[in-house]
Amino acid sequence: MESHTKCPLLLTIILSALLSLSAAKDTIAPGDLFGDADSLISADGRFKLGFFTPGRSKSRYLGIWYATIPVQTVFWVANRDRPLPDSTGVLCISGNGNLVLSDASGAVYWSTGAATGLASPVARLLNTSNFVVMGASGEEYAWQSFDHLTDSLIPGMKIGWDLRSGKNRNFTSWRSGDDPAPGEYTMVMDLRGDPQPFLLRGTTPVWRMGPWTGRRFTGNPGMTSVGHLFTFNFRRSTDEVVFSFDVVNPSTLSMLRAHPTGLLERLLWNETAQMWDRFWFAPRDQCDVLATCGPFGICDTSYSPFCRCMPGFVPRSLGNWNMGCMRRRPLKCRKGSDGFVKMALVKLPDTSASIVNYAMGLDCRTACLRNCSCTAYAYTEVAGGSRGCILWGGNLTDVRVNPIGGGDELFVRLAKADRSRVNI
Template identity: 40%
Template sequence: MSYQERGILVSMLIFFLIFQFCTCIDTITLSRPLKDGDILVSKGETFALGFFSPGNSSNRYVGIWYNKVSEQTVVWVANRDSPITNSSGILSVDETGNLVLHEKDQSFVFWSTNVSGVANDVFSAQLLDLGNLVLFQGEVYSWQSFDHPSNTLVSGMKFGLDRKTGLNRVFTSWKSSVNPGVGVYSLKMEFVGSTQSFLYKGMKKIWRIGSWTRHGCSGIHEMNTNYLFNVTYINNNDEVGIIYLVRTLSIFSRLVVSDFGIIERMTWNEADHKWVAFWSAPKDPCDGYNRCGPFGLCDPHALGTFECVCLPGYEPQSPQGWYLRDGSKGCKRKVGTQMCQVGDGFVELAHVKVPDTSTARVNMSLGLKACVELGLRNCTCMGYASADLSKGAEGGGCITWHGDMIDTRTFSDGAQFFYVRVDAAELGRDPPAPLTSLPAEKGLAVGHGRRRIRP
């Protein structure tokens, strides 16, 4: 072999090695498992998958994190409650078509996808550029990490129910910053009445985010910010829920359920190399679930007075508790109120997060005009609101409440209109000045831009 030929051969070998080094491996196969120390990188190099130890912990977990963010930020963990205590872990695809996390001797399985296999010998798992780890059995996907979230919602991930399989995606906090095990806080979507989201601590509801429609979420204005995200509400025969998409692919943004019971929207600031809080909640007393009890209205802007007031036509159930700033017993109809009589009507409240819709009735075929007519015909209707604000001022769909109305609050702007049933005497009174708080011990209802609606 001539000197020139040897030079060409060496150049080709160097090129081959460089090409191999720069090519991202994004797939696990039967013959190519992932060992502790290996890294799987998505095709566009946006996300990486591998073994990690959180903080000062020596335990090893398999997780997915942002590949282009200098601060390792894990968005998904496989073996949350089953850490490996050494560096002998291996993530592989087995002969049944499952992803399995085990040690070298395979004596113990720390985690598995545990899906039914099919008659196929072509199994693989691929990390996609959205951060979704997808398991394929042949050409068909049989499992994906997006369906089994940890504490983080990333762009492209769905939050809600797959009606075909019954899968309801729930986000759960880590136990601590160094322990990604399933914590006590969880973010769930519920579908009784209208679609709503709740933050739980264990089995207790601590915050109702609000109702979801094509307009967005009724409880947090920032969740509907459309200059940074596209928020799509889906409700069809196959699924119900939402999907967030970041408008600019170069922006990394995530929603996290923290181990402190806070939901945070974080966005990466590349110039300063840090995560910036876009918004977080709950953040004021009125975010607490059912803070002011049945028929109570929570007003965080009631400076110097109790934040709990009563809906129009109601007074405190316990004046003493109200005076001591305990609104848990809520409100009752004012003494002398004559309901279900000629002259009943509704009072309009602006900028309201409507009551919990878990026991409400929803009719999507009615507009707001038909909704008020429906409410007036049925004297058990305590209040009503539009079910879909994306339809404009007249609204689309009708929500009516026929029992206790709980967890109602006001905002300084945004949210929606809510209509409370009152008797003829209440309708005949002049409404109080907007956004006024009256002394709590008098137990007077507060109107926020009230408008009387008569039959």
């Protein structure tokens, strides 16, 4: 039984030095020995799997990178938690489909884990860059690298939740340019309320992309202006809540990466300059810092100071914007007593505690007025072009005016006496 769950170790290192896989090969089968000098190339020639040493490090790692550009850009690492100390690493697949990375002594540095139960399993690097363990029929994957992201999202990968299996796909920055071990910053999909991506430092949220409003996330309005380059996909169903992107031109190379310094950056390969351009990044400014102006505050970089209160609210403490703002007058919650002020071109508030109804149509205003705890509402686009509602109860936090235009409309509930001061 043991011989079927582990790769053969006897003479592995010696044989791997003599038996090199073909450079054009995209598959490892049981009995193949994949050593430090070997590589897999996807069938379309775009991606490579092999051993590498990052920066000034002396350690060896198994990773995947682009094969068609001169700058080695690794976007997936198998053994990021446990580097090999030298070039004696060998990758192989056992008879039951377990991928194992070991050294000359037989010590295991990484594996895919339990037996798969597949007949005639192989490991293959696909044209999508997905490294998979599959059966002879190729109809199902017992394991895939796309379920275990490193620090980047490239076309075909998904960030978010598989609700059927409970699998949570997120990506975490390298510790440094020399060390691919998990760093401080992680991009996650938060399922609370209306789902939204967050950038975390450790377990603390530091930047919020906001909810999906039909064609983009509210915290990144520029997504609608790059349709000539990218298509963005957000799927919310009973099976999964995930985000992914594709490129319009298959020759375009792009990636979304969590940088060790705490930036989420979109990189675009510049073929002319033969280098990566930083196409977009966040957080960009003080207003991108999570909830920097407190509850019911608005952050606007065109103002000085950049914090101010929403219409109908006043500062709790002029010297401490973390405390945010409070109402001039309380809500009455009686028929005709409350109304709304429209705030345009803003990043919608944190939706972690919001209520979302995708079938409410144009009744968002009425639905909010009927709920005495409702403090604001916004429309959200759903499949087929129809509109649903996001309803907030309690504090409205992390609202900013978008500096590059775009943005969404937020309708904030006010008492009748304050309605007379603003447009409804």
